[in-house]
Amino acid sequence: MTLPAQTNNDLSDVSKNFAFTTRLDDLVSWGRKNSMWPLPYGTACCGIELMSVMGPKYDLARFGAEVVRFSPRQADLLLVAGTITEKMGPILVHIYEQMLEPKYVLSMGACASSGGFYRAYHVMQGIDKVIPVDVYVPGCPPTPEAVLDGVMTLQKMIADHHPRPWKDNWVNPYEKTKS
Amino acid sequence: MKKLNLDMYRGAIAARFPEANRFQFSESYGAVVLEVPRETVRDVLRFFKEKNYFNFLMNITGVDYPDRQERFEVVYELFNTRDYSRLRVKVRTSEDKPVPSVISVWKGADWFEREVYDMFGVKFEGHPNLRRILTHHEFVGHPLRKDYAADLQQPCSSALPIHFDVGTEPKEKADNLIPLNIGPSHPATHGTLRVMVELNGEKVHRANVEIGYLHRCFEKMAETHPYNQVIPYTDRLNYCSAPMNNIGYCKAVERLLGVEIPARAQAMRVVLAELSRFIDHVVCIGANAVDLGALTGFFHLFTLREKVYSIFEKLCGARLTVSMTRVGGMAQDAPPGWFDEVLQLCKELRQGVSEIETLLTNNKIWIQRTQNVGAISAEEALQWGYTGPCLRAAGVGLDLRKAEPYYMYDELDFDIPVGSTGDVFERYLVRVEEMKQSVRIVEQVCKNMPSGDYTIRDKGIVLPEKKDVYGNIEGLMNHFMLVINGLRPPVGEVYDSTEAANGELGFHLVSDGSGVPYRLKVRPPCFAIYQSFSESITGGLVADVISVLGSMNLIAGELDR
């Protein structure tokens, strides 16, 4: 996006002279990346750190993502923060499916990304077994700064129109087993 | 722990039970253990309760010994809230021989027995709802049996539909009932709780809860990791006050080892525990208020929590999951000047508590939404196995820091707030007062910080310092041996507990003398409290469901483990 050099210093004329040129999809992705509405899917300890990310000190609002929505219908960024168990799996997919396009998933912490240090009988070994993940944030729990970095990475991906084959080729694993 | 008058119990039992010669008293690490034949356990426990010897069922644990003919042991921890005495009752059983359920003696046995069934497959005769509690409904087998591999996963293909337990059918019939599902992904259920209700208009006609959505197999993980490596897992039990779990666990292992940690380590543990209690209550009150619509409180309170996290970070580098204790003491000493900073922080915390009080204590909306909501009597609370702030709000002044003082609590000056009605408002008041008391404790300890070492120096328990590992051959050897062999407590069994933010946090630890725990069972305080939830919201308004839920401070990490 480019802003043309201002020709006139008189502020009242700005509206007449002001114009910018961009590609339409760049404009759209600029809007998208700066107004993500997250659904905080905090299940465990990472969820507690996620509260700090939202809270006063780290303030996710600075990145345009302060409108927290607990309804998947109103959210476009799924923040999975915490361990997902096998029991929770079907519910996570159910939530993900209800989100409207375009939608993104950020996996916060070792557990959500890989099962973490729970190589255990009831823990799903990473949410990417059931839903497509755009950004993985490492840590147990990640520091709030790391989560902010993850959000910025996602913003950059959106701005760059990064291809997302994991998302495009996704099929609901639970339906697959049924058919 | 109070010494039991064994002869009195012996006599009383001999007079009441003809088969008393088959009862076996023994002692183990300071605790009295009574082994009874399986068939009699319900009668024995009822007898103890009726005689007022033990009025509280603290915990039920299963243990698997595959080599024995009757491979399972079911262990009951009994407690007396008046003189703080404890007794451990054991029975042996096998898969096809059910144990009489003690649910008719203590309602609070319900979930504990279901858990033993889920984990081991032990059946309880007379239990109305003996179904799985933690694992998912398609799970096959019993994961805590020794022959179940720790990493044998079983996918679950569907979510459980709304269901209600036997025994919750309401007395009167009603038409137009609307089933309503809340959670496990719902803002007010904090992630992983699921509440199912049937509504008659705005009234809750009947209710049920489903847990286990965060069952991360803590107890199985503990059986596959060396003693010190279990510590990071304990952080993730009650993750709102992680250091307290570290302390509780290490204290149990230390009891088994028979070591006393140095005064400085004790003091550091007290400081960490009380700061944790403070932030745990902050999260509880903040979340409770947010769920009822008071968003300002959230931002105010979380600023305080952030400050405590920063001080933890200064201490050890981690904010939430500090893992600061080691068996035998602490991982390292505090950096210079840290205690002075804590003292500074105390001033801010004090200020913060008074701000909370200004915001909430006299706030009309807050009072109306919480007063007379979720009230519970002292007897009921004891029946269910309540401990901690929820029990104290109901009028029972039980606090292990006073009742069975550990570390330096008996030298400290602090008060235990007690309520009377046990409603949500009083739980709030108790928590606020406890926050003030915690600050008071931290100040006292920091002003008189004992000097000396931060850990014991037993070569078989504690790793040498890094400078010795890299600097001299003896240190290197010592490090090598301890890492290879692991620390090995003697064969034995202990149940040890501390007063955590939610109540009695107990660790039941069985050692077979090897480098990993043979069995580690956690008694999570909110597990016992949450069982009563369905009953306490039935008949109330649906809006109050959220208010009661928040006041119980359910932390899925320790609830589901």
Ligand code: SF4
């Ligand atoms: S990654 Fe660590 S902090 Fe996050 S949920 Fe898992 S165990 Fe908890």
